[in-house]
Amino acid sequence: MIQELKASYGNLFEEELINNILQVGTYKEVPAGFKLMDIGSYIKGMPLLVSGVIKILREDKNGDELLLYYLEKGDTCSMTMACCLGQTKSEIRAIAETNTKLIIVPIQHIELWTSKYKSWRNFVFESYHNRLNEMLNTIDTIAFNNMDQRLLNYLKEKSRVNNNNTIHNTHQDIAYELHSSRVVISRLLKKLENIGKIELHRNYIKIKDL
């Protein structure tokens, strides 16, 4: 746990804070697909992402999903923070996109550290800042782009965070995350294949040139 923490946060936090985190934090490893948090659930701690990728999703009344953004190494979930401090329920769902290692810090320390450690304060603010920007990005994409452009972005991002040119998802999976329908996604994917940008296979998509 020490090495993991230092590798991701060592040059960010001072020694004393690192030691504090080690004392009160819980180390956790979860497999891809693991649901870390759900809408309406209460939050017990703040996650510090050590390795892996977590996807953050929003849901409407009908249970339809929408991918908001990904969290990566060195990130934390501001939404969680916001909820912790306000003691409210989670507004989002968090699912491990890959196998993920993280450290959970109990909420009561967050406020204290914010007044005590400048590095922690910066980290928290930076995190909020990043998350607001991710949200702006999401809004840009859904408000200003058509589905074909959104699909392209989706494939690029997915390929990037997984560090893999092959995307292991069905058309239905993609439709869920983009809040569209399977038929629409199949149609657009076929177009991308026809112009040579991807190769379609059962259960996976190979990216050739985006």
Place this chain on the structure above:
Amino acid sequence: MIQELKASYGNLFEEELINNILQVGTYKEVPAGFKLMDIGSYIKGMPLLVSGVIKILREDKNGDELLLYYLEKGDTCSMTMACCLGQTKSEIRAIAETNTKLIIVPIQHIELWTSKYKSWRNFVFESYHNRLNEMLNTIDTIAFNNMDQRLLNYLKEKSRVNNNNTIHNTHQDIAYELHSSRVVISRLLKKLENIGKIELHRNYIKIKDL
């Protein structure tokens, strides 16, 4: 300025902090329509809204706008804070929706106060929290609703923040803020009029029953 500040933030901040704000802050009154901040501009201070309403807009590459949310009395702009601390350019545009009174606090005090005053820290976190939730709301609306539902929400919100049953905007204005076209908005407004929810006039819309 003292009365204004105490009325809006008196029971939120301790005496000492209030005095600090009075010392370093600048009082400002701007008319409706005044552009307080634009995309790409650098930010000199953090605004504390004393009275009035500010609308926050996002723009795409083609210059098309989208209304994100409103700021009201007691609010501040987290986006500004994020930009201040990161020393980056503004990602959004802020325009006074009504005549507005606000106090501008120079950035250098923000970080200091965050470590010094618990009430300020709470205010800042609460503000981030609120803004994240507003953004989630915006995403919900544009991702999960059709234009007719979005238009209804728009009219309700606009009526609420202005505390006025009459909305003084042209169809073109509304089309800009919803990122749609004038013809579409006229069409949908006419539908709302036909079912008795509103009354259309030149340059204004009277809300009857939403």
Place this chain on the structure above:
DNA sequence: CAAGATATGTAACGTTTGTTACTGTTTTCA
């Protein structure tokens, strides 16, 4: 291996939204 489940391809059609074009009315201002 056979039967069902899952994944994908595609056609046909409906709905929503956007675009173009033209109309008439009201306002502005030289």
Place this chain on the structure above:
DNA sequence: TGAAAACAGTAACAAACGTTACATATCTTG
């Protein structure tokens, strides 16, 4: 006051997206 600008209504059409239906291929499992 008279021309131009701004505002709103509406028709006709196009594009994007969603839905239903069905066919085919592949995988899973008893």
